[in-house]
Amino acid sequence: xxxxxxxxxNKKSHTVTVDENMPLLWVLRxxxxxxxxxxxxxxxxxxxxxxxxxGSAVRSCQLPxxxxxxxxxxxIEGLAEKGDHxxxxxxxxxxxxxxxxCQSGQIMSAAALxxxxxxxxxxxxxxxxxxNICRCGTYxxxxxxxxxxxxxx
Amino acid sequence: MLGISWFASAKSEETLKELGAETTWEQLxxxxxxxxxxxxxxxxxxxxFGQNVMTSLPMLIAEELDIDxxxxxxxxxxxSLALYNRQFTGxxxxxxQAWKLLRTAGASARQMIxxxxxxxxxxxxxxxxxxxxxxxxxxxxxxATYGSFATAxxxxxxxxxxxxxxxxxxxxxxxxxxxxxxxxxxxGQPLFGMDYQVPGMLIAMTERPPAFGMRLKSFDATAAKKMxxxxxxxxxxxxxxxxxxxxFDTRTFNEVIAVVGKTTWDVMNARKALKVVxxxxxxxxxxxxxxxxxxxxxxxxSTKKHYAQMLEMDKKPGRVERKDGDPEKAFAEAKHVxxxxxxxPFLAHNIMEPTNTFAHVQGDKVKIVGPIQGPDMVAxxxxxxxxxxxxxxxxxxxxxxxxxxxxAYGHYMVEAVLISKQANAxxxxxxxxxxDVSAGIYRPMYQMTYxxxxxxxxxxxxxxxxxxxxxxxxxxxNRFPAGALDxxxxxxxxxxxxITIGAFRAPRSNFNAAAEQSFLDEISxxxxxxxxxxxxxxxxxxxxxxxxxxxxxxxxxxxGVLELVxxxxxxxxxxxxxxxxxVSAYFCHNSYAAQVIDLQVKDGQVIVDQVTSALxxxxxxxxxxxxxxxxxxxxxxxxxALFGQLTLTDGRTDQKNFDTYRMIRHNEAPKKIDVHFVQxxxxxxxxxxxxxxxxxxAMANALYKATGxxxxxxxxxxxxx
Numbered sequence: 001x002x003x004x005x006x007x008x009x010n011k012k013s014h015t016v017t018v019d020e021n022m023p024l025l026w027v028l029r030x031x032x033x034x035x036x037x038x039x040x041x042x043x044x045x046x047x048x049x050x051x052x053x054x055g056s057a058v059r060s061c062q063l064p065x066x067x068x069x070x071x072x073x074x075x076i077e078g079l080a081e082k083g084d085h086x087x088x089x090x091x092x093x094x095x096x097x098x099x100x101x102c103q104s105g106q107i108m109s110a111a112a113l114x115x116x117x118x119x120x121x122x123x124x125x126x127x128x129x130x131x132n133i134c135r136c137g138t139y140x141x142x143x144x145x146x147x148x149x150x151x152x153x
Numbered sequence: 154m155l156g157i158s159w160f161a162s163a164k165s166e167e168t169l170k171e172l173g174a175e176t177t178w179e180q181l182x183x184x185x186x187x188x189x190x191x192x193x194x195x196x197x198x199x200x201x202f203g204q205n206v207m208t209s210l211p212m213l214i215a216e217e218l219d220i221d222x223x224x225x226x227x228x229x230x231x232x233s234l235a236l237y238n239r240q241f242t243g244x245x246x247x248x249x250q251a252w253k254l255l256r257t258a259g260a261s262a263r264q265m266i267x268x269x270x271x272x273x274x275x276x277x278x279x280x281x282x283x284x285x286x287x288x289x290x291x292x293x294x295x296x297a298t299y300g301s302f303a304t305a306x307x308x309x310x311x312x313x314x315x316x317x318x319x320x321x322x323x324x325x326x327x328x329x330x331x332x333x334x335x336x337x338x339x340x341g342q343p344l345f346g347m348d349y350q351v352p353g354m355l356i357a358m359t360e361r362p363p364a365f366g367m368r369l370k371s372f373d374a375t376a377a378k379k380m381x382x383x384x385x386x387x388x389x390x391x392x393x394x395x396x397x398x399x400x401f402d403t404r405t406f407n408e409v410i411a412v413v414g415k416t417t418w419d420v421m422n423a424r425k426a427l428k429v430v431x432x433x434x435x436x437x438x439x440x441x442x443x444x445x446x447x448x449x450x451x452x453x454x455s456t457k458k459h460y461a462q463m464l465e466m467d468k469k470p471g472r473v474e475r476k477d478g479d480p481e482k483a484f485a486e487a488k489h490v491x492x493x494x495x496x497x498p499f500l501a502h503n504i505m506e507p508t509n510t511f512a513h514v515q516g517d518k519v520k521i522v523g524p525i526q527g528p529d530m531v532a533x534x535x536x537x538x539x540x541x542x543x544x545x546x547x548x549x550x551x552x553x554x555x556x557x558x559x560x561a562y563g564h565y566m567v568e569a570v571l572i573s574k575q576a577n578a579x580x581x582x583x584x585x586x587x588x589d590v591s592a593g594i595y596r597p598m599y600q601m602t603y604x605x606x607x608x609x610x611x612x613x614x615x616x617x618x619x620x621x622x623x624x625x626x627x628x629x630x631n632r633f634p635a636g637a638l639d640x641x642x643x644x645x646x647x648x649x650x651x652i653t654i655g656a657f658r659a660p661r662s663n664f665n666a667a668a669e670q671s672f673l674d675e676i677s678x679x680x681x682x683x684x685x686x687x688x689x690x691x692x693x694x695x696x697x698x699x700x701x702x703x704x705x706x707x708x709x710x711x712x713g714v715l716e717l718v719x720x721x722x723x724x725x726x727x728x729x730x731x732x733x734x735x736v737s738a739y740f741c742h743n744s745y746a747a748q749v750i751d752l753q754v755k756d757g758q759v760i761v762d763q764v765t766s767a768l769x770x771x772x773x774x775x776x777x778x779x780x781x782x783x784x785x786x787x788x789x790x791x792x793x794a795l796f797g798q799l800t801l802t803d804g805r806t807d808q809k810n811f812d813t814y815r816m817i818r819h820n821e822a823p824k825k826i827d828v829h830f831v832q833x834x835x836x837x838x839x840x841x842x843x844x845x846x847x848x849x850x851a852m853a854n855a856l857y858k859a860t861g862x863x864x865x866x867x868x869x870x871x872x873x874x
Contacts, residue, residue: 002381022418030356030416035348036341038554039417040505041586045811048505076341083340091339095331095777098785099203100338101505101554107339126820133811135555136203137788139822141781146507150594 001045007068009034010078020066025049027065028075036076036104038134050112052104053074056119057112059131076104079111091147098136108134110146119150161768172565177406179307181262183236184214184255187737189301191286193220195841196230199251200242200526201334202556203785204559204841205778210251212774214409216325217259217318220286222297232528234549240550242526243561243656245742245839246481248774252836253317264305268693269305270297300399320772320834329777334552346523346551347583349511354579357383357572358420359409360427361592364804366453366651368434369408377412377426382419383785386412386427386576391564393537398441400531404564405592405618405653411572417583434651447624449651455803456598460496461621462648467494470618471644474630478607479638479701483615491676493861495603497867498798499623500657501589501806501814506554512569515812519570524553524560528689531563535570564592590814591806595799598623598655599664603672611680615640624650627661633711634673636704637691652801658789659842662741662847667794667867670850671735675863684736684854685719706740710769713831714738714747718767721747721829734764735854737847741837744770745831748787750851752822754859757874761791764851766842771835783828783844790848792817795870815868824848 006015007024016031025042028051037060040048044059051060052074079085087097087110097103106129113120113128117124120128125146132140178186178194186194195211207227215222221788232240236790240251263283270288271278274295299306337344359682362368374386389852390419391407391436392398401529410427414420436451444775484490510523519539525531553560569582602621608614616638620628635641679685689712696708715738723729724736724873737749737752751763764787796815800807808814860873 010232018416019418019422022416026416026418029348030418030752033350035343035345036349038345038505039339039347039507039583043586043690043810043812046505046586083336088339092331092335095335097203097332097338098205098781099336099505099553099555100332100334101345103539104341104503104706107341113232122824126822129819131818133816133818135505135557135789135816137792137822138781139788139817140826142819143822148304 003126005069005072007065008071009073010075012141016065018065021064024051024060024063024065024068024073028060028086032050034075034077038101038107040102046102047109048102048105050108050132051072052108052112055112055115059144075126076108079108080144086149087146090145094141094145094148096141096145098138102132106134106142107113110142110149113146114153116151118153120146169193179303181265181303181307182258182311184258185218185262187303188547189300189303192226193224193299194226194228195288196228198230198237198240199247200240200528200550200553201229202242202524202526202553202560202784204242204247205775206242206247207334208330209248209259209775209778210255211333211729212325212330213251213255214259216323217256218263219283222325222330229550229551229552232532234529234543240528242532242556243558245744245842248837249743249808249839255317255779256317259310260317264312264315265306265309266299266302267775268309268590268639276821278364290780316662326772326774330775331777337638342550345506345554346511347506347509348523348768349551349553349581351579354511354581355413355415355576356417356420357411357413357569357576357580357582358424358585359411359568360424360429360589361406361409361588364453365801366434366451366804367431368406368430369410370412372430373428376428377423380419380423380426383423384413384415384424385576386410387575389568389575391567396537398439399530399534400444401462401561401562402528402534403442403562403594403653403655405594407712409568409671413572414575415579421585438620448649450649452651454650455802456498456800457649459598461498461623463598463623466621466648467602467619467648469646471621471646473642473643474628474645475635475643476637476728477638478615480615480617480640480642483640484604484606484617487614488609489607489611490604491679492602492604493672493675494600495865496600496666497598497667498800499598499652500793500797501593501808502557502559502657502800503814503816504555504557504559504589507586507589508565509582509583510566510569511579512566512573513579514570514574517545519546521566521570522549522551522557522700523566523569524551525563525566526561527557529565531566534563535567538567539570539574548744557658558660559594561656571668586811587809591809593799594653594655596663597625597654599627601627601665601668603668605676613638613676613680617642619644621646621648623652624654625646626764627664629661629665631705632665633695633706636699637695639700641700656708659741662739663841666737666739666846667849667853670739670847671853671864674735674850674854674857683725685715685724688715688738710745711738711740713766713768714745717829717831718747718749721767721827733855733859735851735856735858737854738852739847739850741846742839742842744768744843746843748847748851750855752855752859754856754873759795759870759873760854763825763827764823765829766826766844767831768840769831769833770840770843771833771837773830774837776830779830779840780828782840784826786844787826787848788817788822790845791823791852792821794852794867796847797867798868806840
C-alpha cells in the first residue's frame with residue numbers, strides 16, 4: 001500500500017510517499033536521488049547496499065521503508081561531511097578501489113566495524129567483512145586499509 | 154565550449170566556478186584541453202572497468218607533455234569517432250595500443266606550446282625548455298605557464314614526426330600513482346551507468362524465458378499494467394530475425410518483454426504479475442554471432458549431460474590442429490603413458506554492477522549512457538537495428554562496475570534503445586541480479602585430455618592434447634609446450650549448445666593454464682624432476698632449438714618469470730620445505746605470469762597463506778595500479794578455482810543470485826600477496842588478464858601437496874576434505 005513515511009537520513013528528515021514494502025535501497029536511489037548506496041543483489045548477499053541503521057551496518061535492500069520511522073540512517077554520503085572519515089582516508093591511501101562499485105558498501109561495513117571494535121584483529125576484519133563481495137579482488141587492500149584506519153584513530 | 158559533462162570531476166567543476174564563466178578550454182590534440190589560467194585536463198579515451206586506465210592512460214600523455222600529474226584533471230572521454238582511434242577495453246590491449254599513440258599526443262601538445270612560446274618571445278625553440286607545465290628560456294631566465302600559450306598553441310597544426318622520450322628519461326612513467334577516481338569512489342559519487350538519472354526518466358526491466366532453449370509464446374499484461382507506477386509493457390525483438398550479426402552481438406534471448414515504470418520497485422513488482430506462456434524454441438541459425446554463422450540447437454540442456462557428452466567426444470578423433478614429429482609412433486613405443494582429463498564448468502561474470510543502460514531516442518537521434526567495453530561496436534549495431542547513421546548515436550562512457558568480458562556484448566544497449574523508442578521517453582534499463590546470473594554470456598564449459606609418453610628412462614618422448622567444450626574448444630595449438638617437444642599432437646572438438654557464451658577474463662587461457670600446468674606438475678613428479686626445473690628445461694629447448702615455426706610465445710621471457718618466482722618465493726629453500734606450495738606459469742595476451750601459492754587445508758577449509766606473483770608485461774606504467782590488478786587476479790582466480798560454477802538443469806541455471814552462486818569472500822582471500830615485475834624496456838603489454846589463468850594451476854598443485862590428491866575437476870572446494 002502506498003503511504004507517507006518520514007525517515008531521518010544523514011541527520012535530515014525526508015518525507016516520501018511510496019509503497020510500504022519499498023526497500024530503503026530504492027527509496028534512496030530512485031526517490032531521494034542518493035546514488036552512493038549501490039544495488040548489487042537485492043537479497044542481502046553482497047553488501048553493496050550497506051548503510052548504517054542507528055550506527056550498525058545493515059543491508060538496505062532488506063529494509064522496508066515502513067520499518068524505519070524514527071530511526072537514524074547514515075549512507076555513504078553522510079558518513080563524513082567532507083568525505084574524510086578515517087576509513088575513507090585509509091581507502092585512498094591504500095588505493096583500494098579497482099572498479100569501485102562495491103566500495104561504498106565495503107566502506108560502510110568497515111566504518112561500522114571500527115565503531116563497535118576500534119582495534120580489530122585481522123580475523124575480526126575477515127569475519128565482519130565476509131558479507132561484502134568484491135569481484136575485482138580488493139580484499140587484501142581492504143584489510144590493510146581497515147587496519148590503517150584503526151591505527152590512525 | 155565548457156562541455157561539463159555528467160562525468161566532469163567535482164574538482165573540475167569547482168575549479169571552473171572559481172574561474173568564472175569566461176574560462177575557455179583550448180584544445181591541443183584530441184586528448185588535452187588547457188585554459189589560459191593553466192588548468193590542464195586530459196581525456197582518457199578507453200572505457201574504465203577497474204583496470205585503472207583512467208589513471209595509466211593519462212600518465213602516458215602527461216609524461217610527454219611534461220606536466221605535474223597531480224595538477225592534471227582527468228576526465229573520461231565520450232565515444233567519438235572523430236577524436237579517437239580505438240575506444241575499446243578488452244584483450245588486455247589498452248596500454249599496449251596506447252603506448253605510442255598517447256605519448257605522441259602529449260609530445261605533440263608540448264611541441265605546439267613550445268612553438269607558440271618561441272613565436273611570442275621571438276626566440277628559437279632550441280632555447281626553450283619545459284618542466285611541470287612551465288615554458289622556460291634558459292638564456293633569458295624568462296618563464297610562463299603552458300596556459301599562457303594555450304590559445305596560440307591551439308591554432309597551430311598538430312606536428313608530425315614527433316620524437317618521444319627514451320625510457321631512461323621518464324619522470325612519471327614507472328612511478329606509483331593512485332587511482333584518479335579514488336576520491337569520488339570513496340564518497341559514493343554517481344560514476345556508474347546504474348547511477349545515471351535525468352528528469353522524467355523511466356525505469357525498464359525485461360522479462361525473458363526461464364530456460365535456455367525456450368522462447369516467448371504469448372503473454373497477458375492486463376494485471377501487471379494496472380500495478381502502481383507502471384507506464385507500459387510490450388515485447389521487443391533485440392535484433393531483426395534477418396539481421397546479420399557482428400562478432401560481439403551475442404545475446405541470450407531475442408524476444409523479451411519490456412516492463413516500463415516509474416521506479417525500480419514498481420517494475421520489479423509488475424514483473425511478478427505478468428502472465429507469460431513460454432514454449433520450447435526450435436533449432437535456429439545465428440548469422441554472424443560470435444564471429445560465425447552458427448546452428449543453435451533446440452532442447453533444454455543440463456550440466457550433467459554436458460559432462461557425459463564431453464567424455465564421449467573425448468573418445469572420438471578430434472580435428473587435428475597441430476602435429477609435430479610422429480606422436481602416434483612415440484605413443485606406440487612408449488614404456489609408460491600418463492593420461493589425465495581436466496574439466497571446468499560454465500562461469501558467470503558476476504560483474505558487481507548489474508547490467509544497465511540509459512537510452513533516449515528522439516527522432517533519428519540516440520543518446521546512450523552506460524557501461525560498455527566496445528562503444529563503437531554497439532553503435533554500429535544500434536545504427537543497423539534502427540536504420541540510422543552511426544553518427545546520430547551519442548554514447549557517454551560510464552565507469553563500469555566490473556566487466557571481465559561481459560560488457561563487450563552490448564545487446565542490453567540495443568534493448569534500452571528499443572524500449573526508449575517505443576516508450577517515447579528517456580529510459581534506464583536495469584537487469585536484476587537474477588537476470589544477470591541466469592541469462593548470461595558465460596565462460597564455456599571445457600574439457601582437456603593430456604597424454605604424455607615416456608621411454609624406459611622416464612624421458613618424455615611425446616605429448617598429445619585433445620580439448621573441447623560446450624560450445625567451443627579451448628585449444629591454443631601453438632602455445633607452450635608446443636615447440637618444446639619433438640612429437641606433439643593437438644586436437645580439438647566442440648559440442649553445439651544453446652547456452653550463450655563469450656569472453657571471460659583471459660578466454661580459453663583461464664582453463665588451459667589449469668589443465669596444462671596441473672599436468673606438467675604431475676608428470677614432473679613421475680620423472681622425479683623439480684616442477685620449475687622441468688618447465689625451464691622444456692623452455693630451454695624451445696628457446697634454443699624450437700620445434701615448428703608457429704610457436705606463439707617467447708621462451709626466454711617465459712623462463713624469466715619462472716626464475717623470478719622461484720627466487721622471490723624461495724622455491725626449494727630449506728626454510729620453505731614444510732610449506733604446501735604449488736607453482737604455475739602461463740603466457741597469454743602478450744604477457745607472462747608465474748605464481749607460487751602456499752596454502753594449508755584445515756577441517757576441509759583452504760587457507761591461502763601467500764601468493765607470490767612474477768609478471769613480465771614489459772614497462773610497468775603505473776606500479777600501484779598494476780600491483781592492485783595482479784593482486785585482484787590472484788583473489789579472483791582462487792575464488793573461481795575453488796568455488797566458481799554455473800550449472801544448468803533442463804535449461805534453467807541452478808544459481809540465480811549470490812546466495813547460490815558461490816563467490817570468494819573476505820575470509821577466503823590470501824593472507825599475503827607479493828607481486829614482482831621483470832624489469833626490462835620492452836614496450837608494455839597487457840596485465841588485466843595474464844595474471845589470472847596460472848592461479849588455477851598453482852591452486853591445483855598446492856592442493857595436491859596439502860591433501861595428497863590431484864584435482865582434475867573445477868571447482869575444487871567440494872572435493873577437499
